[in-house]
Amino acid sequence: MKTQPHLRRAAAIGSVLTVAAAALSACGSSAESAGPPASDEQLDAAEAFVEPYREAPTSIGADTPVSQAPSGSKTIAFLSCNVEVCIKSQEAGIEAAEAIGWEGIAIPFDGTPEDVLEKVRFAIDQGVDGIAVNGVPSATFSAAYEEAEAAGIPIVLGASPDVAEGPIVVVQDGIPEFETVGEVLGNYIIADSEGTANVLLFEMANFPIGQQIIATAAETIEENCSSCSAEVVTTQVSDIGTNTPGIVVSEVQRAPDVNYVAFADSVMTSGVPAALREAGAADQVRIVGANASAGSLENVRNGTEHGYVQFSVTYFNWQAVDAFVRHFNGDPQIERWQMPLRLVTADTVEGESEEDLLFNLPTDMQEQFLELWQATS
Amino acid sequence: MTAVDTPVEQTAPPSEQDIPRTARFFTLSNVSLLFIWAVLIAVFGLLTPETFLTTDTFRTVLAGQAITAIMALALLMPIAAAQFDLSIAGSMGLGIVLVATFMAKLELGVPLAIGLTLLSGVVIGLVNAFIVVGLRVNSFIATLGTGSILVAAIQWISGGQQIVAGIPQSFTDLGRHEVLGIPMSVVFMVLIAVVMWYVLELRQTGRYLYAIGSNTEAARLAGVRVNRLTTIALVVSGLIASAAGIVFVMRIGSASLDAGTPYLLPAFAAAFLGATQFRQGNVNVLGTLVAVYVLATGVKGVQLIGAPFWVDDLFNGAALIIAVALAVRSGRQKALV
Numbered sequence: 001m002k003t004q005p006h007l008r009r010a011a012a013i014g015s016v017l018t019v020a021a022a023a024l025s026a027c028g029s030s031a032e033s034a035g036p037p038a039s040d041e042q043l044d045a046a047e048a049f050v051e052p053y054r055e056a057p058t059s060i061g062a063d064t065p066v067s068q069a070p071s072g073s074k075t076i077a078f079l080s081c082n083v084e085v086c087i088k089s090q091e092a093g094i095e096a097a098e099a100i101g102w103e104g105i106a107i108p109f110d111g112t113p114e115d116v117l118e119k120v121r122f123a124i125d126q127g128v129d130g131i132a133v134n135g136v137p138s139a140t141f142s143a144a145y146e147e148a149e150a151a152g153i154p155i156v157l158g159a160s161p162d163v164a165e166g167p168i169v170v171v172q173d174g175i176p177e178f179e180t181v182g183e184v185l186g187n188y189i190i191a192d193s194e195g196t197a198n199v200l201l202f203e204m205a206n207f208p209i210g211q212q213i214i215a216t217a218a219e220t221i222e223e224n225c226s227s228c229s230a231e232v233v234t235t236q237v238s239d240i241g242t243n244t245p246g247i248v249v250s251e252v253q254r255a256p257d258v259n260y261v262a263f264a265d266s267v268m269t270s271g272v273p274a275a276l277r278e279a280g281a282a283d284q285v286r287i288v289g290a291n292a293s294a295g296s297l298e299n300v301r302n303g304t305e306h307g308y309v310q311f312s313v314t315y316f317n318w319q320a321v322d323a324f325v326r327h328f329n330g331d332p333q334i335e336r337w338q339m340p341l342r343l344v345t346a347d348t349v350e351g352e353s354e355e356d357l358l359f360n361l362p363t364d365m366q367e368q369f370l371e372l373w374q375a376t377s
Numbered sequence: 378m379t380a381v382d383t384p385v386e387q388t389a390p391p392s393e394q395d396i397p398r399t400a401r402f403f404t405l406s407n408v409s410l411l412f413i414w415a416v417l418i419a420v421f422g423l424l425t426p427e428t429f430l431t432t433d434t435f436r437t438v439l440a441g442q443a444i445t446a447i448m449a450l451a452l453l454m455p456i457a458a459a460q461f462d463l464s465i466a467g468s469m470g471l472g473i474v475l476v477a478t479f480m481a482k483l484e485l486g487v488p489l490a491i492g493l494t495l496l497s498g499v500v501i502g503l504v505n506a507f508i509v510v511g512l513r514v515n516s517f518i519a520t521l522g523t524g525s526i527l528v529a530a531i532q533w534i535s536g537g538q539q540i541v542a543g544i545p546q547s548f549t550d551l552g553r554h555e556v557l558g559i560p561m562s563v564v565f566m567v568l569i570a571v572v573m574w575y576v577l578e579l580r581q582t583g584r585y586l587y588a589i590g591s592n593t594e595a596a597r598l599a600g601v602r603v604n605r606l607t608t609i610a611l612v613v614s615g616l617i618a619s620a621a622g623i624v625f626v627m628r629i630g631s632a633s634l635d636a637g638t639p640y641l642l643p644a645f646a647a648a649f650l651g652a653t654q655f656r657q658g659n660v661n662v663l664g665t666l667v668a669v670y671v672l673a674t675g676v677k678g679v680q681l682i683g684a685p686f687w688v689d690d691l692f693n694g695a696a697l698i699i700a701v702a703l704a705v706r707s708g709r710q711k712a713l714v
Contacts, residue, residue, distance in 0.1 A: 295633070
């Protein structure tokens with residue numbers, strides 16, 4: 001029969017693809033099985049850990065003043081990604097610089113290593129006095145170290161897992177700070193579920209800070225709650241808004257006892273509530289995570305998302321300016337900041353302004369920094 | 378007389394013209410994706426029957442791909458006329474921001490907001506047509522440029538801020554509404570598909586578009602109004618992409634600024650993969666929809682058996698290359714007959 005080869009070919013293609021996929025599925029991780037019921041001590045400990053974060057933070061996390069008020073004119077370049085939240089962070093840096101009579105310029109990059117390097121070099125060519133880089137590994141621009149050192153331009157790296165080297169005078173908000181975010185998230189899930197959490201935690205490849213949050217949250221859940229389970233699922237940045245909702249639904253279908261899905265960043269939840277609703281799983285799982293966007297706050301308000309561990313992106317560049325003030329003064333850098341965090345739930349969003357929850361943690365953040373710098377607004 | 382001397386009656390293989398049209402349509406080379414689809418369903422049904430063969434999975438795959446399918450449909454007319462429209466991602470993104478801005482910030486009524494947003498799609502299409510037809514700029518370059526301008530427009534209009542509040546409940550309720558258990562996003566996709574199928578398959582416009590795509594100069598010499606039809610193709614493309622933006626906001630309930638971009642490549646992949654089916658070598662509505670859902674079925678199955686995250690891309694890429702290679706090989710064999 002003339003058509004037989006086509007049939008065989010089509011069947012073979014489908015079979016090859018599916019068998020290959022099945023074989024590859026062996027690479028996937030599986031959930032740890034839950035143990036005996038969580039004890040009251042475990043639940044009390046989780047709630048006690050979370051309790052301080054239910055209230056708005058009152059401190060910027062450091063109280064060592066600089067040796068002298070900043071003087072003279074300096075220009076600081078603020079480099080970060082070009083999405084809404086990063087632009088807001090750059091604007092905060094410019095505001096901080098201008099508050100002490102300096103100048104700030106925003107230089108957004110598209111996130112590719114080539115562009116990050118190019119933008120660091122651009123800032124060096126501009127003859128700025130300092131460069132603040134946020135949210136990327138130092139390796140992406142290490143090729144520009146020599147040029148920065150030759151020009152005597154210090155670099156402050158924020159929200160990065162790296163250590164200070166070359167022209168980088170300090171790394172702020174690194175692994176320890178984001179481990180705390182993960183601990184709060186993990187304990188919040190334990191307390192909120194009263195020890196019955198079966199959690200899928202979603203991270204993004206090549207997003208080390210987010211991966212740290214998720215790894216710590218998973219570890220916290222497994223160590224502090226004997227009856228809970230935690231499984232980490234890796235996705236890609238390019239999956240956001242398109243594949244991620246389907247991946248979440250599929251993972252929930254695979255594990256029908258899952259009752260929480262946690263995300264390294266709220267940007268990952270785009271389309272997820274709608275997909276869960278269409279799959280009839282909206283009532284089965286609670287969506288939680290770190291770093292809520294305005295959209296996620298609205299979803300927490302309307303009940304389609306459940307809770308977030310919040311930190312303020314504007315904080316990073318006020319911190320960066322603090323580092324430059326200390327550097328130019330010759331003061332030692334602050335070794336460890338206690339990054340202000342806030343647990344945001346339905347109760348929280350009803351009582352407080354979106355602006356404060358997103359960008360003003362604590363609400364008098366600017367005044368506290370100015371006080372450290374012995375400056376007034 | 379020996380057997381060697383016996384004259385043998387030569388029977389020539391039937392040409393394509395000898396095979397009835399309906400039978401030709403259903404030749405396995407023409408509908409191989411349907412068989413691949415069946416194999417995928419069977420294999421994943423055996424591997425993970427408790428989760429794969431469920432109505433939830435059916436609904437999830439159906440609804441989850443509705444916007445991708447609409448975006449792929451937006452590409453059909455331009456591709457049929459041998460034009461690229463890379464600006465559809467920007468058109469969708471602008472549609473998202475505009476419909477949300479009209480309703481949430483300018484407090485316009487839902488019908489007016491939808492109407493103005495669709496109008497924006499028409500304007501984008503006209504601008505593309507002016508550049509491609511009027512200025513004779515290659516459509517790939519022209520729409521790459523307008524797509525970039527649209528990204529800037531999205532940021533300018535939105536002020537770089539996601540729009541999450543103020544979208545009327547009646548609008549998002551429509552996105553959550555179901556018709557006979559079918560989500561509204563799927564209903565909109567089917568309506569667009571039916572109109573596109575009618576125009577491309579049953580109207581003179583469709584035949585002329587394919588003629589332009591096949592040989593533009595020959596079509597022009599035959600009296601086809603190439604410039605006019607190319608303009609129509611690009612306008613329809615912009616219109617449907619902006620409609621995809623409206624459906625997105627209806628479904629998600631908020632306006633993300635960069636939501637259009639991730640749909641560009643899957644839409645092109647579906648259109649090209651669909652061109653290997655039913656009307657081999659020509660983009661078509663049925664092939665496009667089947668392509669979207671074959672890939673989605675495979676990806677869903679892969680996800681349900683717990684494959685790591687990168688297997689989705691591996692599956693999509695492999696399926697696209699293998700299916701198109703199969704179609705090319707099949708076409709070559711036909712050419713040799």
